[in-house]
Amino acid sequence: MKTYKIVVSYDGTDYYGWQIQPDKVTISHMLEKQFKAVFKKNIKIIGASRTDSGVHALGQVAKFETDINIKPEILIKAWNNLLPSNILIRSIELVNSEFHPRAKVKQKTYYYNFTTQKAIPLISNYVYSLKSYRHSIDFDKLKVALNIFVGTHDFRSFCTGYEQESTIRTIDSISLVYLKRYKIYQIQVKGKSFLRYMIRRIVGACLEIANSKKRNINELKVALKKPNPEQNLFTAPANGLILRKIIYF
Template sequence: MRNIKLIIEYDGTNYFGWQKQPNQATIQETLEDSIKKVTKEDVNIIGSGRTDRGVHARGQVANFFTDSRIPSEKFKDAINANLPKDIAISHSEEVDSAFHSRYSAKGKEYRYLIYNRRVPSPLLRNLAYHVPQKLDFNIMRKSATDIVGTHDFRSFMASGSSVEDTTRTVYSVQLDKNYELIEFRINGNGFLYNMVRIVVGTLVDIGMGKICSSSIPEIILSRERKNAGHTAPPHGLYLERVLY
């Protein structure tokens, strides 16, 4: 069988996340239904990881196996013709049978958008986290650098995760501001459940003066979720790319 790799972009607003769930619209099931219309096969599409309800993606990666003889680069257009407007395949190619979108991944990059203005934006209501309180951007940017490195990030993991090894390496973080829009980027070898959203929530709390700007190293060492900030909402989060 052929192994087809896809790069997928989607607006997660109308979906209950990536993973299939009974009686709920999900990205995975929508893609599988669309692929079946093209290949006439029941396929199991493997994602690089789950995204939660409301989370978006510009570079989600998935793969599936098929007996179809459609040229690999043509899968993109054929599947897109059967997808709703809020999901699109940006690239398709045939890869080695050993490729696994999740287990072959070396890391990921996420982006998070914060809209910092007193009045909410109707245009960004599903695409960015609205924070009406004034944020100290310079303090946030300085504090963000304390995330970089190899640490036990248990303090930044939501409850309910069964992961035992909570050590991860963050390669880089970047915080930029364009008028009222703040963009946070983080690149690492892997992320714990809700880790990026908790990091962002902690930086927002620092920007509002609720948490001391120098406290991130102490929060990491404490390994206690209660010492970190709030969990930022899902709709500001984007999976930008998966590293292989």
């Protein structure tokens, strides 16, 4: 058996996330289905990040094993030809059989895009449009709010509440940039690993705080100090979130 590492880009709009689910169309299901259609072999795709329904990726990393003796450059061309236009395998390479996409991760980078006006059609699937916030976002307050989450914290207040593992995570950096060309704001989050909904809950909570004169940043500090998954925190929509890249040691 040969082990392959693949890097995949996808528009998650029409999919129920990455992970295979019964009776649902997911990214990994589509990859496996079209591989079998081309090569008449079953494979099992294992991904680095289980992105949720509606979330996108530019650099998702995954692996699979097969006994097919075929060059990667031929493999990628044939496979991509049968995949729908909203999924693209960017690269395929042979790797050691011990490689696992969730092991030895050094850092993941996620982008969250939002705008305070109607997004241009070219990118509207990948941007959360806060039209009602147009005149009231305090961007200085937003930057301060986001910075609270940098470092190592217990993020139980900022996940789904179903996690059985430790909810302590480390965020290496969070930055806010304005992409003038597209007239959107982009929150760039970097860290080794994230909990389900973690980034969307952080972004949602910070945007709500930055949009209100009655609410203050201390609410976020309290939520971190008193972990509780039942916190009444806004979860930012999935369409603004993009898995940008994953780097390994």
